[in-house]
Amino acid sequence: GQSLEQPSEVTAVEGAIVQINCTYQTSGFYGLSWYQQHDGGAPTFLSYNALDGLEETGRFSSFLSRSDSYGYLLLQELQMKDSASYFCAAYGGATNKLIFGTGTLLAVQP
Amino acid sequence: DADVTQTPRNRITKTGKRIMLECSQTKGHDRMYWYRQDPGLGLRLIYYSFDVKDINKGEISDGYSVSRQAQAKFSLSLESAIPNQTALYFCATSVGESTYEQYFGPGTRLTVT
Numbered sequence: 001g002q003s004l005e006q007p008s009e010v011t012a013v014e015g016a017i018v019q020i021n022c023t024y025q026t027s028g029f030y031g032l033s034w035y036q037q038h039d040g041g042a043p044t045f046l047s048y049n050a051l052d053g054l055e056e057t058g059r060f061s062s063f064l065s066r067s068d069s070y071g072y073l074l075l076q077e078l079q080m081k082d083s084a085s086y087f088c089a090a091y092g093g094a095t096n097k098l099i100f101g102t103g104t105l106l107a108v109q110p
Numbered sequence: 111d112a113d114v115t116q117t118p119r120n121r122i123t124k125t126g127k128r129i130m131l132e133c134s135q136t137k138g139h140d141r142m143y144w145y146r147q148d149p150g151l152g153l154r155l156i157y158y159s160f161d162v163k164d165i166n167k168g169e170i171s172d173g174y175s176v177s178r179q180a181q182a183k184f185s186l187s188l189e190s191a192i193p194n195q196t197a198l199y200f201c202a203t204s205v206g207e208s209t210y211e212q213y214f215g216p217g218t219r220l221t222v223t
Contacts, residue, residue, distance in 0.1 A: 008150075033210045042200060042214035043153065087152060091210040096160070097168070098209060100145075102152040 002026040004088055004101035011107045012078055020073045020104045022088035032064050032071040033089040033098060043087060046073070075106070083108045113137045114215035116201050122221045123191050131186045131218050133201030141204045142184040143212065144168075144176060146197040153200065159184055191222040 004024045012018040022032065031050035035043040049055055049064035049071060061074040075082055085103040092099065114135045123129050133142065144156040145168075155168030157176040165176060173195065177185045188195055198219050202212040 031210055042216050043202075043212075044214070045211045048210045089153075089210070096209050097155060097158065098212065099155075100153040102150060 002090065002092070002099050004090055004099065006086075006088055006101045006104045008102070009105045009107070011109060013109050014078055014080060016078050017074065017076045018078060018106065020075075020086050020088075020106065022071045022073075022101055024069050024071070024088070024090045024101075026090040026092055026099060028092040028095060029066070029069075030091045032062070033091060034060075034062050034073045035087045035089060035100075036084050037087065037103070038084045046086075048091070078108050080108050080110070082106060112216065114201060114203055114213055116199075116215040116218050118218060119216065120219045122223065124223055125192055127191050129188045129191055129220070131188075131199055131201075131220070133184045133186070133215055135182050135201075135203045135213075135215075137203055137205070137213060138181075139203035139205040139213070140181060141206075141209060142178065143202040143204075144174075144184070144186045145200045145202065146170065146195075147200060147217075148197050156186065156199075188220075188222075191220075193222045196220060196222050 006022045033048045034046040037043040047062040054063045059076045064071045087103045088101045089098040117132045143158040145153040159178045175187045201215040204212045
């Protein structure tokens with residue numbers, strides 16, 4: 001089967017750094033995507049890692065380790081507007097599909 | 111104007127009724143998807159289409175059907191709605207090989223009573 005695991009909730013304070021982990025078990029794995037979804041809104045694409053290592057985009061970075069079937073999203077200088085759900089999603093190139101994790105609800109406190 | 115639009119945004123229907131959810135996009139993307147979202151279950155793929163003549167079942171296609179009327183339009187139908195189809199439904203698009211980067215519509219909140 002195919003599955004992704006991520007924590008259901010994470011809490012952090014404004015200005016801090018938070019890491020959201022994701023472990024996956026998927027066949028034909030090509031890469032790992034991350035999406036953000038504010039309450040009541042649509043998911044929006046944040047990043048994609050096809051290769052091992054860290055990809056940085058502004059305050060957000062995403063990491064992948066294929067050997068460990070593991071990735072994480074790192075959010076720095078947290079702002080209140082970062083309070084949202086974050087989903088990792090495994091891309092199976094052979095299947096051409098995204099399989100989503102169940103999401104991590106990030107609460108940023110003042 | 112939004113690149114991916116969904117109609118209706120909210121719908122309440124009764125058990126046994128047929129209902130259609132519509133999705134249109136102006137992004138010029140060839141690939142379109144329908145997902146449902148339930149609390150605690152993330153996004154699950156119902157159907158996807160890589161072009162007008164290509165329709166594929168996703169993880170949870172039972173009880174649903176789709177139609178790709180044009181490159182820009184992808185409709186989802188519930189033939190006979192049941193209460194456990196109450197959910198938030200999202201349409202998404204992507205281009206070419208970049209299936210990992212999808213663009214989502216605003217969602218349709220469907221309630222089946």
